[in-house]
Amino acid sequence: MKFGGTSMAGIERIxxxxxxxxxxxxxxxxVAVVVSAMAGETDRLVGFCREASPLYDPREYDVVxxxxxxxxxxxxxxxxxxxxxxxxSLLGWQLPIRTDTAFAKARIDTIDTDALEESxxxxxxxxxxxxxxxxxxxxxxxxxxxxSDTSAVAVAAAIRxxxxxxxxxxxxxxxxDPRIVPRARKLAKxxxxxxxxxxxxxxxxxxxxxxxxxxxxxxxxxxxSSFTDADAPMADTLxxxxxxxxxxxxxxxxxxxxxxLITGIAHDxxxxxxxxxxxxxxxxxxxxxxxxxxxxxxxxxxxxQNIAHQSASNGAxxxxxxxxxFTVPAADLARSIEALNQSREAIxxxxxxHDTRVAKISVVGVGMRSHxxxxxxxFTTLGARGINIQAISTSEIKVSVLIHEDETxxxxxxxxxxxxxxxxxx
Numbered sequence: 001m002k003f004g005g006t007s008m009a010g011i012e013r014i015x016x017x018x019x020x021x022x023x024x025x026x027x028x029x030x031v032a033v034v035v036s037a038m039a040g041e042t043d044r045l046v047g048f049c050r051e052a053s054p055l056y057d058p059r060e061y062d063v064v065x066x067x068x069x070x071x072x073x074x075x076x077x078x079x080x081x082x083x084x085x086x087x088x089s090l091l092g093w094q095l096p097i098r099t100d101t102a103f104a105k106a107r108i109d110t111i112d113t114d115a116l117e118e119s120x121x122x123x124x125x126x127x128x129x130x131x132x133x134x135x136x137x138x139x140x141x142x143x144x145x146x147x148s149d150t151s152a153v154a155v156a157a158a159i160r161x162x163x164x165x166x167x168x169x170x171x172x173x174x175x176x177d178p179r180i181v182p183r184a185r186k187l188a189k190x191x192x193x194x195x196x197x198x199x200x201x202x203x204x205x206x207x208x209x210x211x212x213x214x215x216x217x218x219x220x221x222x223x224x225s226s227f228t229d230a231d232a233p234m235a236d237t238l239x240x241x242x243x244x245x246x247x248x249x250x251x252x253x254x255x256x257x258x259x260x261l262i263t264g265i266a267h268d269x270x271x272x273x274x275x276x277x278x279x280x281x282x283x284x285x286x287x288x289x290x291x292x293x294x295x296x297x298x299x300x301x302x303x304x305q306n307i308a309h310q311s312a313s314n315g316a317x318x319x320x321x322x323x324x325x326f327t328v329p330a331a332d333l334a335r336s337i338e339a340l341n342q343s344r345e346a347i348x349x350x351x352x353x354h355d356t357r358v359a360k361i362s363v364v365g366v367g368m369r370s371h372x373x374x375x376x377x378x379f380t381t382l383g384a385r386g387i388n389i390q391a392i393s394t395s396e397i398k399v400s401v402l403i404h405e406d407e408t409x410x411x412x413x414x415x416x417x418x419x420x421x422x423x424x425x426x
Contacts, residue, residue, distance in 0.1 A: 001031060001235075002130065002152035005039035006169045007226040008072045011079075017226065018079035020167075021125060023234065025085055030120040032159065034130045034152040035076055037068025042131075042145070058103035062132075062142045066092070069129030069148065077127045086124035090115055092132035092140065097151070099133035099141045106133055106141035108150070111158035128155060149210035157217035164214070164221045165235050166206065171225035172241035173198070173205050175421040176265040180412050183422040187263065189242045189249040194263045194364050197398045201266045201362040211243065220244050246366055261367035262374065262419040267408050268360045271301070272333040273390065274326055276340070278350030281308035281320040288347045289324060292339040301327045301360070302393040302402055321350075325391060327402060330356055358390065359408040362400040363415060375399045381418040387411055 001024065003017050017035075024031050037045075045065045049056045073089040080087035095115055099106035119126040130148025135141045143150055149166060156164035172186040173195070190198075192215035199208040205223055214221045224240025233239045242249075279285055286305065293300055308320040328336045333354060340352060368374040378399055382389060387410065391402035403411055416422060 002034040002148065002164065002166045003036065003226060004148065004166075004168045005036040005041070007167050008035055008037070008076070009039040011075070013226075014072070014075050014079050017167075018076060018083055018085070020226065021076075021080060022083055022085050025125055027234065027236070032116055032119075032126045032128060032155055032161070033076065034128045034148060034155055035069060035072045036130050036148040037072055041068040041071075059139055062103050062106075062140050066129070066132040066140050066142050069131050073127045073129040080125055080127070086122065087127055088119065088124055089127045089129070090119070091129055093134040093138065095128070097133035097154070099135050099143070101135045101137075101139075101141070103135070103139070103141055105144040106135065108133060108143070108154045111154055113158050116155075116159055144209075146207035147209075149207040150213060153210045153213045153217070153219050153221065156219045156221075157213070161219070163235075164219050165240075166221060166223050167226035168205065168223065169225065169227060170205060170223070171228070171239070172223050173243075174264070176412055176416050177267070180267075180409050181416045181422070184416065185421065185423045187241050189244055190263060191246045191249045191366055192243060193246065193397055194366055195243045197362070197364045197395065198264050198266050201268055201360060201364070201398070201400060206243070214243060218245065220248075249366075261371050262363050262365040262421065263367075264364050265412055265415050265419070265421070266362045266364065267412050268362075269358075269405050269408060270330045271327045271358050271360050271402065272330045272336075273355045273358050273402065274328060274333075274336060274340070275353040276324045276347065276349040276351070277353065278321040279324050280348045281322045285347065286324065288343065289340070289349075292343045293328070293336060296332075296335055296339045298328055298332045298336050298339070302391040302400065304391050324349075327358070327360070327391065357405050358402050359405040359411075360400050360402055361408065361411045361415065362398055363419065364398045366397050368397055368399075377418055378415060381414050382411060385410060385414055 001021060007017055008014055021031060021033055042065055045068055049061050049064055070091060077087045077089045095112050097111050098109045100109060116126050130151035131142050133141050152164055152166060173190050174184040174186050176184045178184045192211060195211045199206050199211055221243040222240045290300060304325040306323040308322040363378055387403055387407045389401045393400045
C-alpha cells in the first residue's frame with residue numbers, strides 16, 4: 001500500500017490511513033506501506049536548501065528533503081500502534097534500499113528484504129518512507145520528485161507482492177481529465193504501455209518511472225482513492241484502476257474480449273516550441289542541433305524538418321536551407337535557447353523563434369495497433385472545429401499533436417466524443 005502526500009497531510013488523515021491499513025491486515029494480508037511526505041512538505045524543504053545556497057551540494061540536499069518521508073513513516077507507525085496494529089518504520093538505509101550515487105535523482109539497484117520478511121513473520125506492518133535510499137558509502141539518496149511511487153513498485157517487486165495499491169486523491173485512471181470532460185469514464189484496466197504513454201504526455205496519476213518499473217518487473221498496480229468512507233469496499237474488490245499486462249487487460253472476467261480502440265486522451269500545456277530558420281540542408285546539421293541539447297540533459301519531443309528550399313545560387317553551385325521545429329519542456333526553454341545560441345556558429349541557423357503558448361494533445365490506446373484510421377479521425381475532428389495542428393508525433397500506440405493552448409479544452413472534449421469515450425448520460 002502506498003499513500004501520497006495528500007493522504008498523509010496531517011494527523012487526522014494519517015489516522016484514516018492507519019484505519020485503512022488495519023482493515024487490510026485484519027483481512028489476513030501481510031502489508032508493507034510506503035508513504036510520501038505531507039503535502040507541501042518537500043517543497044518547503046527544497047526551499048530551505050535554495051535559500052541556504054543556490055549552488056547546494058546534492059548530497060546534503062538529499063539529507064534535508066528525505067526528512068519529510070521519515071516523519072510520516074514514524075507518525076504512521078505510531079498511529080498504527082495506537083489502534084493495536086503491530087508496526088515499525090524501516091528507513092531507506094535500514095532495509096536497505098540500495099541506489100546509485102546520482103544524488104537527487106538516484107536509481108534503485110537492489111532492496112534487501114530480510115527486515116521486511118522479519119516484520120511479516122512477526123505479524124507486523126512495515127512502514128517505509130518513499131523517495132529515499134542509500135548509496136555506497138552510506139550516504140542518503142533521494143529518487144527525484146514523485147519518487148515514492150517508484151519506491152512502492154520497487155518494494156512490491158522485491159517481496160513479490162500480489163499487488164501494489166497506490167492510494168491518491170483520485171479514484172482511478174479516467175479516459176481524460178474529468179474536470180474538462182464531466183462524462184469521462186473511469187477505466188477498470190489499463191495496460192502498462194498505455195499508462196506509460198499517458199503518464200509521459202500529461203496524465204499526472206502515476207510517475208512515469210514507476211510505471212516503467214512495474215512493466216519491467218510485472219508488478220500489478222492499482223490506483224485508487226484514499227478519500228473514501230470507512231465502509232467503502234476493500235481494495236481486493238478492485239474499486240480503482242488496475243495497471244496490468246496487455247494479456248490481462250484484454251479480457252473481462254467472463255472471458256469476452258474487450259479492447260477499446262482508444263483508452264484515453266491526455267493534454268500537456270508544459271511544452272515550448274522552438275523553430276530554427278534557414279538551417280543548412282546538409283548531413284550532420286540536425287545532429288549539431290540536438291547534441292548541445294542532449295549535453296544539457298534536455299528532452300526533445302516532437303521534431304519537424306520542413307522541405308528544403310534554395311537559399312542561394314552561384315552558377316553551378318547552390319546551397320539549400322530548411323527550417324527545423326521541435327518541442328522541449330517549458331521549464332527547459334531558457335536553457336535550450338542558451339545551448340542553441342552557444343552553438344549557433346556550428347549549426348548555422350538564421351533565427352531562433354520560440355513559443356510557449358502551445359499544448360500537446362495525445363490519444364493513446366493499444367487498440368490502434370490493429371485498427372486503421374485513428375490519426376485520420378483525430379485530424380478530421382480537429383479540422384472541423386477550426387483547430388490548427390502545428391506539429392505531429394506518433395508511436396505504435398499514440399498520436400500526439402501540438403496546438404494553440406487556448407484550444408486545449410475544446411480539443412480534448414471533441415476528441416473524447418469522436419472516439420466514443422463519453423459515458424452515457426445518467
